[in-house]
Amino acid sequence: MTPLVRVRGLRKSFGSHVVLDDVDLDVHEGEVAVLLGPSGAGKSTLLRCVNHLERPDAGFVQVGGEVIGYRHSRRRLYELPARAITRQRAQIGMVFQQFNLFPHLTVLENIVEGPVATGRLSRRDAAGQARELLERVGLGGREQAYPRQLSGGQQQRVAIARALAMQPRLMLFDEPTSALDPELVGEVLGVMKDLAATGMTMIVVTHEIGFAREVADTVVFLDGGRIVESGPPADVLDNPRHDRARAFLSAVL
Numbered sequence: 001m002t003p004l005v006r007v008r009g010l011r012k013s014f015g016s017h018v019v020l021d022d023v024d025l026d027v028h029e030g031e032v033a034v035l036l037g038p039s040g041a042g043k044s045t046l047l048r049c050v051n052h053l054e055r056p057d058a059g060f061v062q063v064g065g066e067v068i069g070y071r072h073s074r075r076r077l078y079e080l081p082a083r084a085i086t087r088q089r090a091q092i093g094m095v096f097q098q099f100n101l102f103p104h105l106t107v108l109e110n111i112v113e114g115p116v117a118t119g120r121l122s123r124r125d126a127a128g129q130a131r132e133l134l135e136r137v138g139l140g141g142r143e144q145a146y147p148r149q150l151s152g153g154q155q156q157r158v159a160i161a162r163a164l165a166m167q168p169r170l171m172l173f174d175e176p177t178s179a180l181d182p183e184l185v186g187e188v189l190g191v192m193k194d195l196a197a198t199g200m201t202m203i204v205v206t207h208e209i210g211f212a213r214e215v216a217d218t219v220v221f222l223d224g225g226r227i228v229e230s231g232p233p234a235d236v237l238d239n240p241r242h243d244r245a246r247a248f249l250s251a252v253l
């Protein structure tokens with residue numbers, strides 16, 4: 001079966017600093033891949049390449065068989081027209097460490113905005129969908145609140161609902177609980193776990209090893225821009241072969 005996400009030979013440098021070095025990754029439909037690794041390993045850059053926020057120097061990312069952001073010819077990658085990139089990115093939801101909600105909009109308006117602005121749904125349908133999504137993330141009844149009136153955990157759950165409002169086929173999470181007080185981490189991981197159980201394909205950067213163990217199909221350990229281990233959580237978490245992975249895991253466990 002063709003993977004939903006296929007990364008091949010991905011390279012990215014900033015100046016002379018090689019940040020991603022020949023990265024290959026497959027994520028099949030309905031799978032959850034957890035990316036682990038020390039700060040500076042290239043985890044965010046990899047997610048950003050998958051979502052076309054960053055342009056790779058070589059290699060490519062395919063989502064659903066389509067090369068993200070580029071058209072291949074034998075020799076070169078050609079940038080796609082902006083409209084095609086927008087269409088591709090609409091299939092991918094992303095949740096960041098900082099929730100990035102619009103502060104001047106209510107919770108409901110935050111979630112309604114995307115599908116209305118892109119013409120996917122009428123305002124009425126988008127509002128109905130937003131109410132369902134808020135129920136799903138445990139925030140039914142908070143439609144009229146403003147982000148500042150919510151806890152960090154609640155804001156992050158709104159951010160997840162907002163990403164889901166675009167009906168993505170792939171969800172990317174970049175350290176979604178790293179900015180939260182410890183007592184709020186569980187409620188966000190719980191929503192992510194429920195989402196995984198619905199069959200959503202997800203790539204999650206996190207240091208939450210318990211989540212990786214319980215939810216991931218594949219754990220990928222990235223260090224210095226290279227994938228040094230990848231496999232089922234039991235293999236990578238309990239029997240890491242690489243010294244760097246072993247050291248990292250003993251520090252975070």
Ligand code: ADP
Pocket residue numbers: 014019037038039040041042043044045046
């Ligand atoms: P991680 O998410 O694993 O902590 P990142 O992907 O954010 O790592 O960054 C990997 C390396 O690339 C870091 O050394 C970082 O400083 C560098 N880097 C990331 N983005 C940029 C940029 N836009 N310009 C220059 N260097 C960058």
Ligand code: MG
Pocket residue numbers: 043044045174
């Ligand atoms: Mg990062």
